[in-house]
Every structure is written in structure tokens, then in C-alpha cells.
Amino acid sequence: MRPARGEGPERAVSAALRAPLGTLVKVLPALLLVTLALVGPWIAPHAIDTPVTAPYAAPVGDAPLGGDQLGRDVLSRLLAGGRELVLSSLLVAVLVTGTAAVLGAVGAVRPWVGRLVERTADVLMLLPAVLGILLVTLSWPGGGRLAVVAAAVVLGVPYAVRLAGGAAAPIAATGYVEAAAAGGERLRYLVVREILPNLRSTLLALFGLRFVAAVYLVATAGFLQVGPQPPAADWALMIRENSAGILLNPWAVVAPSAAVGLLALSVNLAASALAPQTGRKAVTVL
Amino acid sequence: MSHSHDRYAKPQGPPDGTPVVIVRGLTVTAQDGRLLLRDAALTLRPGRLTALTGPSGAGKTTLLRAVTGLLPPGTHRTAGQIDVLGQDVLALPERDLRTMRGRHLAYVGQDPGSGLNPRMRVRSLVRELAVDKSSDIVGALLAEVRLPDDGRLAARRPGALSGGQQRRVALARALARRPKILLLDEPTAGLHPGLRDEVAELLGHLAREHRLAVAFSCHDPEVVERFADDVVVLDAPVPRPRTRVTGGVPAPCGEADGPPVLEVRDLHVEFGDAPVLTGVGLRVAPGSVEGIVGVSGSGKTTLARAVVGLQRAASGAVHLSGTQVRTGPRGRTREQRRQVQLVTQNPLGALNPSRTIGAAVGRPLRLHRRCAARHVSERVADLLEQVGLPPAFADRYPHELSGGQRQRAAVARALAADPEVLICDEITSALDPDTGAAIMDLLAGLRERRGMTVVLISHDLRLVADRTDTVTVLDAGRVVESGPTAEVFAAPEHAATRALLGMPTAVRRS
Numbered sequence: 079m080r081p082a083r084g085e086g087p088e089r090a091v092s093a094a095l096r097a098p099l100g101t102l103v104k105v106l107p108a109l110l111l112v113t114l115a116l117v118g119p120w121i122a123p124h125a126i127d128t129p130v131t132a133p134y135a136a137p138v139g140d141a142p143l144g145g146d147q148l149g150r151d152v153l154s155r156l157l158a159g160g161r162e163l164v165l166s167s168l169l170v171a172v173l174v175t176g177t178a179a180v181l182g183a184v185g186a187v188r189p190w191v192g193r194l195v196e197r198t199a200d201v202l203m204l205l206p207a208v209l210g211i212l213l214v215t216l217s218w219p220g221g222g223r224l225a226v227v228a229a230a231v232v233l234g235v236p237y238a239v240r241l242a243g244g245a246a247a248p249i250a251a252t253g254y255v256e257a258a259a260a261g262g263e264r265l266r267y268l269v270v271r272e273i274l275p276n277l278r279s280t281l282l283a284l285f286g287l288r289f290v291a292a293v294y295l296v297a298t299a300g301f302l303q304v305g306p307q308p309p310a311a312d313w314a315l316m317i318r319e320n321s322a323g324i325l326l327n328p329w330a331v332v333a334p335s336a337a338v339g340l341l342a343l344s345v346n347l348a349a350s351a352l353a354p355q356t357g358r359k360a361v362t363v364l
Numbered sequence: 365m366s367h368s369h370d371r372y373a374k375p376q377g378p379p380d381g382t383p384v385v386i387v388r389g390l391t392v393t394a395q396d397g398r399l400l401l402r403d404a405a406l407t408l409r410p411g412r413l414t415a416l417t418g419p420s421g422a423g424k425t426t427l428l429r430a431v432t433g434l435l436p437p438g439t440h441r442t443a444g445q446i447d448v449l450g451q452d453v454l455a456l457p458e459r460d461l462r463t464m465r466g467r468h469l470a471y472v473g474q475d476p477g478s479g480l481n482p483r484m485r486v487r488s489l490v491r492e493l494a495v496d497k498s499s500d501i502v503g504a505l506l507a508e509v510r511l512p513d514d515g516r517l518a519a520r521r522p523g524a525l526s527g528g529q530q531r532r533v534a535l536a537r538a539l540a541r542r543p544k545i546l547l548l549d550e551p552t553a554g555l556h557p558g559l560r561d562e563v564a565e566l567l568g569h570l571a572r573e574h575r576l577a578v579a580f581s582c583h584d585p586e587v588v589e590r591f592a593d594d595v596v597v598l599d600a601p602v603p604r605p606r607t608r609v610t611g612g613v614p615a616p617c618g619e620a621d622g623p624p625v626l627e628v629r630d631l632h633v634e635f636g637d638a639p640v641l642t643g644v645g646l647r648v649a650p651g652s653v654e655g656i657v658g659v660s661g662s663g664k665t666t667l668a669r670a671v672v673g674l675q676r677a678a679s680g681a682v683h684l685s686g687t688q689v690r691t692g693p694r695g696r697t698r699e700q701r702r703q704v705q706l707v708t709q710n711p712l713g714a715l716n717p718s719r720t721i722g723a724a725v726g727r728p729l730r731l732h733r734r735c736a737a738r739h740v741s742e743r744v745a746d747l748l749e750q751v752g753l754p755p756a757f758a759d760r761y762p763h764e765l766s767g768g769q770r771q772r773a774a775v776a777r778a779l780a781a782d783p784e785v786l787i788c789d790e791i792t793s794a795l796d797p798d799t800g801a802a803i804m805d806l807l808a809g810l811r812e813r814r815g816m817t818v819v820l821i822s823h824d825l826r827l828v829a830d831r832t833d834t835v836t837v838l839d840a841g842r843v844v845e846s847g848p849t850a851e852v853f854a855a856p857e858h859a860a861t862r863a864l865l866g867m868p869t870a871v872r873r874s
Contacts, residue, residue, distance in 0.1 A: 253713035254724075257774075259693055260672045261728055261781060262701030275718035 104351035115160030134326035159311035182242030186250035199236035286349035390444030418598035420768020424581035476534030528660030556823035631680035658838035722758030
């Protein structure tokens, strides 16, 4: 099926190009940080596994953030240690938001699916996230990063689907969705073209939330040494390894912690800036 | 202090005759430079009922919203002044504006039902905003809007009210704050004549008794002439689109002998335990125009929804062109769905806010393969022109259209599917008389050329009398009378029909 004129990705891209400066300013930090994390391993000044200073050395000219517990360059490890975390978290957030959006929208159009999804979500929500991660990764020891991502998705969807389902329900009851259903549209069209586009702002907010939750989960897994293993560079692993020397070289702990925090903040800022203005809603006031 | 029967202590407003709202030379422009309102003027005085009229798209809603200090998103004032109780509302800080809207200004929108929280009961909806918190305030306010509480109504939620009842609950909510200025957007649209006059009289009563300055937009010249003290006529800021006006009403096709294109037999619909339709039957001959009338809450819309397959029936059957079809949302073929199209009562929610008008109207053309893919945009332009919209509207989003224009776009979308039966639920109630007549002429023309059957649900009895061959009268979910329109209207037999027509009801008491 050919998309109608004026729809689809071209329009989204052209809208982004015409976006006001304010939006650009809010999206920029997230873009920069994610890009830096992705290209970091290539621009790191030193190798991540060879000592260049004394253990927990204070910052010097050659190592601006000092050394870690084995005297390795903290800056290089910081640059190299973000890629996996960012990629895993983005992947988890996209999968969780996408699955929840589709399940929620389908549930809103087909009530029996909605009830089934809701009951299943209720049961899964009883499982604490960290326990779930441990269960999945211990029962699948060779899974590594993939096991962490799988666990984070399974544990994240139940929360997200309740939100998405709740937001989709009133849209499924609007005149235009009914008109489309009465006009003979299939479920797929109702969900993809009629409901999801009107959930954009909710879904973007949800994406931001799920990204933070994913960073938290992936970092927790790293901290528990489920996933990346030494000597790999990883922000969560760095916090754990260097916590003993925090008084000698605070940067070895503060820098990766700040990176995790900034990442979560900036992605949320970008998500809320990208949410559409209220103009295309059926406006009712007062 | 005596317990006055009057629930609205007279506002300590300015002395009579002093205008409370003065709008001068107001021009409102959208971001792309389109004019929504040009050089509009409006003066509201306490105790007077002011009507705003003009063709759809003339800026009636924009002017009312400007007085509340809330212009539609993406639009701004380019010239003029709005003075409400001595203050320029568009320059007022958010906080003061909120105080003013909370205390002095009340606005009831075109679709008041959507402003009611669906999870709250009528009782809480009205009490929530009431200045007077006494226990009988809800009953008093509901009685004031002529919605007497029968003991159950106050316990219902908005979903269990008819469109007319929702409108009056919204009005009661507006009055609960004891405003000085009451603004209403199309308060009489879609009401049957008795109720329409009642609401209009009620507004006049509120204005005079409680010294309210009342402004309402209205496209019904009769209401404006009979009830309004002052009239403000707005012209369309852009030249009116060409509307095709054919002369006269085409002759009815008469009693067709063939099998009915639409037949409903013994239909029962229940909401929970409450029966909404009880044993409803309907036979519509191909190429005819059938009218369905009844007071609000009599089940007209539910019947339409069951026919198009949106409302599951408890029992009974719907036949389309001789084939029995399901009433629920599942189990109809795409072709069966194409055959019957519905244009709904509420034009504001009828179009997807994320899609352009062109995409919405073009979709049934593609879905039902009504024309080759490369001709879709031409056909869309053609359909838009037929309903009196400029073809350039294809690139606009629904929020850039007025209520009446959206209604016409919804009609164009229904026509795009090329249906055998078109069900129109109060489609002219949001339109000015000229556009309404043009749309009805268009439908009459399609009926003649294509043999399309039209089912017209309306409160406008004159429209039904002029435009339909046969009529069915619903009352409390039952068919009380049906037959050729002229006969039913000339000699109504049932009390409900007589009441609708405004005739004295035959009193038969033992």
C-alpha cells in the first residue's frame, strides 16, 4: 500500500528540518552524548587495558582524569565504556516502547486481547527487576549482553503496556477510529495509521522513561558483573571497580556516574522536545 | 439572610448598560498567514442575549475563544482589542486570566460532551464547580437547565446521557460558577425544535433574570431572529467556496416495489441492563430518503450504529441488499462495510487529527478501489468541491478547519466509498442553512444519478418534511409510528410524534 501524499518519513524529516531552534537545542545534548559514546572507542587516547599512571593517580597532563585502580587512563576507559551501555539501553527502550505501543493499541481495538495483555502484565509485574535479571542471566550464562537486553525487555513491557493501553483506549473510542472500523479497515491499519500517530507524545514520553529504566537496569547488571567482564571498559563496571579509591582519585568514579546521569537526562529532554505540539489534536478548551 | 429561591445571587457587576465585553477590529491570523477572523467587533452587555451568526468558517468559534483569552494554538491576534471587564484578556498574565475564567467567564464549547470527564457522575460534575455547596444545589442547577433529576440522572455518567442531555449538563456546570459572562458555541445545534426553543428561551431567561451577558454562536436564522437581543453577523474572511445549488427538491422516487436495500427486523440493543432499542424495525426502499426522528435519547444514534456495524445487538437482524449482516464490530466483509456509510453527529472527533483532509477523503477511494491510484488526488479535489470545500483544503489538518467545514469533509469521506446507503446523523446541525441546503441538494443529486439511499437522522423537522419520502418516529427505543412523511406529519397518530411536531397532545385519561 502506497502511503498517501504528504505522509511518511519524508514529511517527518522535512518537519525536523523546519523545527524551531528551541527543539534543536534540546535534542542536541542527547545527540552529542550518544555520538560521543558510539565513536568513543576509536578516539580514546590510550589503550584501555595498559597502565599509563600509578593506581588512582590524580589527573595529570597525559591523563586528564587520572588513573584507575590499575593505573589505566580513566578518560580512555570512559570514552570506550559507553558504547555498549548506550546501544543496549536504546535497544531496550525501543523494543519495550514499540511492543507496548502495538500491544496497547491492539488491546484498545480488540477488548479481549486487551484483557489478556493486562492480566499477563499484572502477573509479570510481580517479579522484581533485579531478581529477574539475575534469573535470566544465571539460567543463560553464555547470553552476556543479549541476556541482559532480553531480561530488560521482558521486565519493562508490562509497565509500559499499561500506560500505552490506557492512552490508546480513548483514541480507539473516537469518531475517526470508529469511522475507519465501520469503513472496513483491517486491524493493522487501525493500529498503525489511526491510533499510533495520535499517541506520539505519550509514546515519546514513555520512550524517555523506559530509556532511563533501561540504563538503570543495564548499569545494575554491569555493577553486579552480569554482562561485561573485566578488563572490558564499562561505565557501570568502572564505578564498581574504582569505588575503593574514590578518595584518591574521585574522577574515576564521578566521571562514569556523571556520564550515566547526563545520558538519562539528555535523552529525556530530547524525547519531550520531539513530542508534537497540541495543534493536531482535536482541541477542546475549558 | 433569607434563603433565596434564586440560586444565582445577582453578580455585583457594573451597572446595567455598561458593556462587559468590547471587541474592536479584531483580526486573527494562523501561522501560515490565513485569516481566521477579520476586523470583528462585538459588544456584550449584562442582561442581553447576543447571537453571532455567519457561514461556517466565518470565525464564530474563534471570536468566542478570543473573548476567553484562549486563541486556538498556532493562531495569534494581528490587530484589534479585546476588553473583558476592563482588561485586555490576550495581554493578561496566565494567573489573572485563570482567575477571570474561573470567576467571571464561562464557555460551553461546540462539543460539550467531550468536556465532561467520562468517569464522573453528573452529580459530581455539577457540584465540582458550584460556588454554592449546599446539598440541593445539583438538583436546583439541573432544574434550571430544564433537566429535572428523576433520581437516577444525577447518578449517571456522561456516556449514559444523550447528546442533548450532555449539552445541558455542560450548561449547568457553566452556571454553577455564577459567571458574569456566558459564551456558548452552537448551543442549539442538533436539538429538536422543542428543545432548541427551550434552550434558547433558557438563555434569554438567564440573561434577563441573572443579569448575565450571554453570547452564543448560531447558524439557525429562526433562533437568532426570535430570541436574540443583539445580532453580530460575521462574514467569511476568505471568499465563500462555490456551492452548487440545484433548483427545487427532486421528485421522490415513490414507493419502490423492489426488495428493501436496508431492512432492520426486531432489533434489541442493551447497554448493560438498560434497554436502548426494543424491537425496532425499519424498511428502506432503494433510492429513497428515510427520515428518523425522535427526541434526544430515543435511540436514533444507537440504531444508526447497529446498522453500520459498530454496536452489537442483543437480538434481531440487519439486512443489507437482502443479505443478513452482523451488527457488532466484527464479521462483516469489506464490501458489506462499503455499502453503508455513516456520517456522525460530532464533526470535531470525526477526522483523525494526524492526517490531512486529503488523506482522510482519499483513503476509502484506495481501500475500496473506487478509482485508479493516479486519479485519487483529482477525485479527492472533486469530492471536496462537491461538498463545498476548496480543493486546497486537501493539504490541511482537521484542526485548521471549522466545525462546519469538518462536517463537510466527513461527508466527502463517506461519499468517497460510493455507498449504497448513506446514514446522516444530524449532519446539517453544524452547518449554516445555505451550506446545509447545498449538502442536501448534493445528496439528492447522488440519489437521482446513482440510486443512493439516504437515511436522515435529524431534529430539524422542516428538513425531514422537505427532504424525506418516509419517516420513522422513535420514542424511548421503540418505533411508535412510520410511513410516508407527508402522511405522518399531516396526521400524527402517536403522542410522541405530536409532541415533536409541537402539536397539543391528545389527552386521553380514564
